[in-house]
Structure formats: structure tokens, C-alpha cells
Amino acid sequence: MRIFAFGSSIVSSYWNGAATYYRGCYKYLARLGHQITFAEPDAYGRQQHRDAGDFSYVQSVVYQPGTDLDRMLAMAREADIVIKHSGIGVDDAELERRVLECSPDAMCFFWDVDAPATLHRMRSDAADPLREAAAGYDAILTYGGGPKARQGFLEFGARAYYSIYNALDPETHHPVAADPELACDVAFLGNRLPDREARVEEMFLRAAELAPDQRFLLGGEGWGDKAMPENVRWIGHVPTAMHNRVNCSAGMVMNINRVSMADFGYSPPTRVFEVAGAGSCMLCDDWPGIADCFEPGREILLVRSGEEVAAALHANGGDARAQIGAAFHARALRDHTYAQRAVQADFAFRECLARRHGEIGPQQSSAATMEDWAAMPGFRPMEHEEAYA
Secondary structure: OEEEEEOOOOOOOOOOOOHHHHHHHHHHHHHOOOEEEEEEEOOOOOHHHOOOOOOOOOEEEEEOOOOOHHHHHHHHOOOOEEEEEOOOOOOHHHHHHHHHHHOOOOEEEEEEOOHHHHHHHHHHOOOOHHHHHHHHOOEEEEOOOHHHHHHHHHHOOOOEEEEOOOOEOOOOOOOOOOOHHHOEEEEEEOOOOOOOHHHHHHHHHHHHHHOOOOOEEEEOOOOOOOOOOOOEEEOOOOOHHHHHHHHHHEEEEEEOOOHHHHHHOOOOOHHHHHHHHHOOEEEEEOOOOHHHHOOEOOOEEEEOOHHHHHHHHHHOOHHHHHHHHHHHHHHHHHHOEHHHHHHHHHHHHHHHHHHHOOOOOOOOOOHHHHHHHHOOOOOOHHHOOOOEO
């Protein structure tokens, strides 16, 4: 099918945490035979900080915010599927309303990359455009959020809901040689965001104070004026092409979810799977659903405070870290790849199409297709959450 997607950016990861997710999903949807156009605005300096890489699996279209929307929507109407991703950063409200102009000729999907934030604004603002528009989409897709996200969108009239979780693209994130310039005991990559800063202070900077004999590496935008212990080194923005080197040069790599994502749970970020691809040992903040992805203590180490981070660093030597990293890597390859996620997204598209054509009822699932999907290696219930109004 022909897919036209509006998103923040697929060619740039600059102030764009969803880039890895877009790349994984659309790369493998293209391998399933879909023809994909990805439309992204020239905004926030993303086009001036484009990543190196081959994005030939999509036709990338860059448009000017505001003035180009009519032209983009005219192009979208030629597609079989039109997707509006959340968090583009410009013209979101208008696109959330106007993408539905492409229906009934095209199926329309709202594909959320930050369900906690979207549901918060919908509940906080009676005039939020998605409150009215949600029921017009063929389905809501999210990259996380679990039961709270599912229930939230159903409350706003969603016809159907599917979770398409983050995952690993082993062609992109994989083991590489360590870089002595990036050597450290623990690394954390993340932009400075209000919804995460206090957790970084507690779990990363506090841990550095408690473990002065350990070297801490911090990457990401916005930390330049932040007071830090002497054993913390900040290296600024880390482009996607450097992630493998950072992950493979650290004794451990830390994940710290934003507060909203941690509270919702079931929201494993791309960073978790990037580190799994590198085969590195991960220290992950604890939140509901992480144990459904990876086994704590054997495949991943869960921490809740700076004290627990410092203790984990001292308790797990090189052999233990290597063993945990290897198990982490194997589990991701078995259960959590973008090839699998693309099959799930394809299932959602085809099931919604069957529903439009009356081949299945509004509250039915296409059982034969589900059986094929369930036979896929690594299939588990959390990877297919759907419901119908």
C-alpha cells in the first residue's frame, strides 16, 4: 500500500527523539512492500543537522510549516494510508484535524510517539482538536503507554487501538570496537527536559557523587550550564552515528525515562533497544512493564535511586557486565526487532482495511491473520493490544 506519513523528521535526530523509531518502523514496512512518503517540516534546525545514512526506503519530503500544508495534504490524498504522528512541533493541531480530509478515500491513522503527553493535553483542554478528531481515525497506534494509553484513547472514542512498541534494528545498532576517547564506567544519553531533569539529578548526578572512583559520561543537548560532579564529563549532542561507539565504550549504559513515561509504564524508549543491540550492560530506571520486555537481574539491571546505581556499579565487574549484556542482546534479537514491529503495524493496517470493506465486523479481529502473527517468533500479548469502541 502507499503510505503518506507526517512526522517530526526521519532524516534528523536533532531535538527529535522519535527519529530512530520512525526509521525502524518505516524501513521494515518498506521491506514488506509498502511505498512510503515521509513529510517533515523545515523546523527546529533539524534539516541543518541531518544525519548520515541511507533513507532510500522512504521518499523524504521537506515542507515549509504553514504555507505548504495544502500542498502536502493534496499529495496525501493520493495515498492508501495517511498517518499523522504526534509531536511534529509545528502545525500539529491543524494536521490532526485536516488529515481526516483524506478519508474516506484513504485510511487515516494517528500514530502517537508520546501517549502520556497527548492524553494529558486532551484531558486538560476541552478545545484540543484531537478530542473531537480521535474518533474519525481508523485507529490509534502508539509506541508505548500500555493499558493507561489504551484506555485513555478509547475514552475519547478511538475506533481501534494498537501498540507498536520501540525495538531494535540490528543493521543500525550493533557491537563495534570501543573508542578510548569515550571510555567510562557509565554513560547516559538524553536531552535536558523538564520532565526528566530531576530523575537525571537523582539517578545519574547523585550516583556520580556517591561513586567518585567511577567515570560518568553525559551526552545530549541542554546540559551546558548544569552543575556536575568532577567525575562527570558532558560531550554535548551525540549524533545517531555515534551511539554504537558510546554504548560499546561504556562499562554500563543508563536509561532514565521521563516522569510521564515512567508513570504510564509500558514505554520502553529507543535507547533501551539501541544498547541491547550493542550488547552492553544496561542500568534501567524501574517502571511498570519493563520486566515484560527484559528479565531483571539477568538481561537488565533495574535501579531506583543514585544509591542503587552506585551499588550496581561496584557489585558488577567486567565479567558480570559482559554476561548481562550478552543476554540483553540475545533477547532483543529474539523478541524485539523492527522487522517484528513492522509485521504488527502491517497487521493493523490490513485489519482496518478489512473492517472498512465489511469483511470483519467493527468489534472483530481477522483470526487467520492473527494466527500468522501469533506464530511469529517473540510474539507476546503486550505486543498486540487492540480494542474496539
